Amino acid sequence: MAIGDGKVVMKKYDSVNGRIVKIRHNSVYSSAYAHMNSFASGIQVGSSIRQGQIIGYVGRTGRATGPHLHFAMYRNDRYVDPRAVSVPRASSVPEQQMDQFMALAAERYAELLAVTADRLAGDTESREDVVR
Numbered sequence: 001m002a003i004g005d006g007k008v009v010m011k012k013y014d015s016v017n018g019r020i021v022k023i024r025h026n027s028v029y030s031s032a033y034a035h036m037n038s039f040a041s042g043i044q045v046g047s048s049i050r051q052g053q054i055i056g057y058v059g060r061t062g063r064a065t066g067p068h069l070h071f072a073m074y075r076n077d078r079y080v081d082p083r084a085v086s087v088p089r090a091s092s093v094p095e096q097q098m099d100q101f102m103a104l105a106a107e108r109y110a111e112l113l114a115v116t117a118d119r120l121a122g123d124t125e126s127r128e129d130v131v132r
Contacts, residue, residue, distance in 0.1 A: 001052050003031050003073075008047045008055075011039060017070070018061025023049050029085075030077070034070040035061050 002023055009030065010022035017034035021043060024030045037059025049055065060067045073082040093101045 002049045002055050004029075004051045006030070006049050008043060008045050008049060011043060011045050014062065016062050018059065018064060019056065020062075021055050023055070028075055030074045032070075032072040032074070034072070035059055035064040035068060037061065037067075 004023075004025045006023040006025040008021060009024045010020065010032075013019050017032075019036040019039060020032060020034040021036070021039065022030055022032040033056060035058075036056035039056045040054045043049075043055050056069075058067050058069050064070070071082065073080055073085060075085070
């Protein structure tokens with residue numbers, strides 16, 4: 001998922017990073033997502049991206065030794081440690097909606113546990129059936 005709104009400035013495959021997408025968020029920051037198995041539908045150079053939008057799926061393309069997503073963040077086109085970047089805090093769930101939020105979170109968590117249990121038991125559902 002994209003860390004913030006922006007525009008796709010690169011979508012390609014190379015032998016080191018595998019399938020990679022780079023998103024420019026503003027005049028200072030951009031982020032990159034590499035080693036993806038596949039790109040999400042509709043992701044093209046020039047596409048507008050919203051925070052939280054699916055841009056691709058975990059994979060092991062390029063020189064990856066196992067399935068994972070390589071995340072990188074850039075300030076003025078130079079790599080920065082994303083943990084050291086000061087970003088604005090997201091607003092919290094309003095108190096009057098917290099019970100509804102927690103109930104939905106518990107429901108989604110139960111769904112994830114069920115999918116994980118099915119996978120461990122050998123169920124071979126496709127990614128499209130699992131990711132909704």
